[in-house]
Amino acid sequence: MENTQSFLQQNTAMGTDNLHLNDEAKIQELLKEQEKLQTLYNEVVAYIQQHPQMPTEEMIKYQTQLKQLSEYYQSNQQKLKTLGYSTIQVNKQVVIKSGAKKNISLKTLFLGCSSLIFIFLIGLIFLFFYLVKNPAQFGGLESLGISASIAKSLLQGLSLTVMLIVLLLGIIILIINIYKAFSEKNKSKVWYYGGIVLGIVILALGLGVGTKVLSEIEKINIEELTDPGSIVSFYMNGVPGEKQQFIKVDGSFPLIAPTNISAHILPTNFQNFLNKELGSQIPRYRQLDCGNGQILNYLGKGNQNFERPCFYTKKGEYLSKIIIHYTTTTNEQKTASYPLNKITIGSELTIQGIDKQLSGGKNELVIGPLPAEIEFKADKVFRDFNLANYRVLWDGDNDGTDDKLDDASFRFVYDKAQVYYPKVRFPDLAENISYTFPLRIEQSGTPVCGIKLQQKKVNEYLISTAFFDGTERFVSDYSFVFYDKATGKLIDEIHNPDLGFQFDYRFPGKGTYIIRMNFITNDDKKSSCETEIQLLEKSAFNVLYELHASSPNDMTYKKMNSDPILEKKVVALAEIPTKLKLKLLKIEPKTFNTKINVYFDEKPVVFTSEGEYLFDIRDAHPHKIKIQIHDKVRGLDYEEVLTTEIGLDDVIGKLQVLGENIGFEPFEVTLDASSSRLNDPNDQITYFSWDFGDGQEQQKVSNGVIKHRYRFDYDKNNGTFLPKVTVYTQKGRSVTVEANHRVVVKKQLIKLDIVPESHPTQEARIGDPVSFSLNFNGLPKKVAWDFGDGSHPIECEGRTCTEMTKSRSEKGKYLITVKMDFEDQQSVEQTMEFRVRN
Incomplete structure (x- = not known):
């Protein structure tokens, strides 16, 4: 430890001795000094760790030395950076307490946990792959509480997770090494370039291997693994495109006719079956016997299905068979039949057309033409399955809305020509299963219409006509006729295209009436539709009136004969001018809100003090006398129109x-x-x-x-x-x-033909001038030629370019297009393909 103290004192005293050196020499000097500092730093740390029970004063002394060494080291680092040299700091300032132990960094902890999780995921992948490929091992997947399909899904999820982790690891390695390769200076970059290559390799391996593994997992056929003895699977067909389009027939729910049952070949099991049954004999093709008389061909060529499903329309048990046609080793062609599953149809719906015959197609029921009303009955289903409650849901057109609930019978009107999939569901039989089948409604040769009546007032109705399937666009003319059903007498006819298909109409009074719409189509086809209405109410008011007339020869008013007036609603006059007087004798019921109006040629007439109405007829034209009585509070109306008629027309x-x-x-x-x-x-x-x-x-x-x-x-x-x-x-x-x-x-039949007069075979050589002409009817307004060679179309007015000459410089096929606008017709377009060769 004395070395440390002496080094610090010595270098403090020599801090300015190396000022005479150049930059490179200074850098080398500082690097040697840094190595010495690192060695001394490590010795002090080792001494402290070896003497954890040293006195506190001594511990403080060594910690002070560590701090001084670290500060000196950082000072040298700053000098190196100033001189243009960059390195990584080695020692850091630490504080070592008495009895301290070595700490594990967060980075080390993260890497360790990540590695364990990654190894665990890899282990799970191998486990699930083994279980999926060997479902009978460990007592079977079901004993583990995992179905084969769930195990396959888990395997896919785990594999995708590992693939994403590997890709993320490769991306991180690639980004770090690219950054270091471009940011580090004065240091070798070979390792960074190697890291970039490693990142790319990891990415490629992760993507390639991961994709391959996921593809192999997708190819795993669960049915073949869980039931190795089965060679064909059967599915009940639902609505195309829906989630339940195919439901496996596994006995978990009963089958109800009519229904389509599809068969699907399990290729691996089937190949094992062929090897066992035929040996070295060569199979040629296979068929499916549905057990109901249908024999279906196998599609093959990568498709494991047959040409169509089996269509069952009646209750019963049907033994399906696989028919194999093969060639023996002696080149004999033979056929063998092998029994498959027994299809049990537990019950059936009763389906019948109300006014049209229902028939069966290959895989659908057919009725038509539209509109078609069909009755569905499910009484047999409730009896066959002994269902106590009549719980049933009907959806006639599969629009997602139940049309009828808890009724064993159901009727539905189909008004469009298309294939429907009516649905029925029995909650007490199979809660989540909807039974359905294709029902084809055929088109009609002529438009089909329906008449509806909506009451507005007493004896007054809104009459509307609707054409099914949008065919009203083909109707060119139409009229409405009204008949009294009791007498067969025509009471009214309306022919007014301005009214459209909807108008108000007032019936004469109590009785039964037939309303018929007669129409003609654009192609001269005639048809009609009709409806019937029974009116039980009398006219709103019971009105009694009489008419009186006077002439220039007799100025007194005389009562006219009421019978012909009431019967024909015509007032017959012998001469003009004539004056008429209308008397309203009785109106029943007479209410407080009754309002009376009388009109002469749509002009109101004011009554006299005696309650009479006067009219002056001065010419031989027909005139209208209208009597209107209203009670808006009670919604009652009465209207009668009388027409004047002169015996001698002017x-x-x-x-x-x-x-x-x-x-x-x-x-x-x-x-x-x-x-x-x-x-x-x-x-x-x-x-x-x-x-x-x-x-x-x-x-x-x-x-x-x-x-x-x-x-x-x-x-x-x-x-x-x-x-x-x-x-x-x-x-x-x-x-x-x-x-x-x-x-x-x-409408005029529009005709336009392109005629290559000089080359009728529609073929010419390069450079040959080709003459074209147009064969048409009508008055051309504008003609546009497009010769299909990329050039701008040629346009002209009238007949100026109905004949054209064109030559080609390149061989090939050209699509010539001519568009002609007519003065008196719609535009028409015609095309022709022309070939140019060498």
Whole structure:
């Protein structure tokens, strides 16, 4: 210890003796001094550890020496750093107490624990891999409380964890050594470069080996290991794409028909079976006998399934078999059948169409065309399984919402053409199992509609029509007709496309009515749908009235015969002008809130002091007298419309469609109103005003015969038009009449072909000029050519480029595209492939 004291005194005195040395010499001098300091430091520490019971004064002396050595060492370190030399500090200031023991650093503790955990994980991986590959060992996995599938999942998780740890270790080693290699100066960097290589090797090994291990674990077939004697597994099919798409048939739940059961080959077990049964004989192909008459072919080529599932529709026991076709050693072709599992269908659902026949497909039930109403019954299931409670959940269209609960029978209407998967669940039979099967609803050849009625007021309903499967877009024209079911009499017809498929309608009163919608499609197919309604209520009010009339020859009002008026709702007048008087004799029930309105040609009429309503008829036109009675508080309504009719018409208008009234656009029609006549010999027709029904009009022209060109209305998807004409006379009379037929315009069949006139084989040599022309119908507005060679398309107006010439400088196949916009039709596009060779 005297060496330490003398060294400190000596070096304190010689602190400035080396100022004459150069930098390199100073560095070497300081390094020697640092080694001496390190040696002395270690001697003092060793002496203190050997004499733990030394007096306190002596302990303080040695601790002071340690402090001085450390401070001197740190001073030299700072000098070395100033001179451009960097090294790692060795000794540190320590305090050693009496009886102190050597401490373990946190770094050492962390590394030790990490190593133990890593070794433990590796051990678990080997253990689970062994258990999965040898499930019968140690009394089987089940005896350990671990199923084979869980053991496989644990094995995958542990392997992934170790793989991530190895990758993380490689990344850390790589980052530290890259940092050191670029930050350290005046020191060899060979070890750091070696560390970088080591990090890369660890990363590569971790990624490669880890991926390989996970891939091998994924290939482990649990079923083959747990049941080495089984060669085929069976699964009950659920809804495609759902979690329970395949449920293994293992006896844990009963099977209910109709159901699809898939078979899956266990390849290793099956190969062992073939080796045992066939030996050196060569198997050619295999089939599955479902036991219900279905024979299914095996797909093979990496797919362990058969071409489709077995479809069972009835209760029973079905013995499945594997059929193997093989070639013997003497080249004979033989077939062998081996029994497999017995498929037990414990019960069945009763399924039947209400108004359509239900049939069976290969793996589905089929009904149609839509709409189709189907009844499902589960009474056999409750009886076969002796279920005490009628607990059942029905979901007719598999939308996730139960449509009916706890009822053994269930009906559902399918209104779209597609494959459905109706579900039924029996909580007391199998809580988490949903039974399902594919049900195909077929399309109809024509659109199918349904009529619904919603009551708004007494005898007034909202009538709406809905087309199934979105087929209303194919309907070009339609009308609604109303029949009295008791008499078969037509009571009303509505043909107004502006109303759409929904409108309000008021029925005459008590009775049973048939509402039918007749429609025609774009391709001239006709169909209809209808519904029936029974009205039990009388009209809102019971109204009794009478009419009186006076004429220029007899100014007194005389009562008119009420019977024809009440029956036909027509007021027949013999001459004009005529005055009418309406008397409301009785209104029942007469309530406080009853409000009466009378209109003449939609204009309100004020009653007289005697409670009468007066009308003045001055021409031969039909006039409307409307009686309306309301009670908004009670929601009661009454309306009756009377029409005046003059025995002799002033003007008799007539409008005919000459020739065909149905054709393709543009469709020119001749309209003839020249046969209109007058009953007044002193009057004459002056002009005609034409309303062609397509939005175009010609006002007050002298022509009684006129031609008009119709086009299909693409915006409204309408091609049916009703022309009208108003005939005016010299005395100011007029009448408006409709044509005897509607004009029906069909969409033009658009045609566009690319014709390579000079090379009809669609093939030419490099440099050959090729002439192209277009074959089309219609009036072209714009033409665009794209020759498929990357050049900018050529566009022109009208017919200016309906013929083109093009040559190629490179061989190959070119896709030529022509788009043509028409003045009178929609745009159309055509393509053609052209080949250029050497």
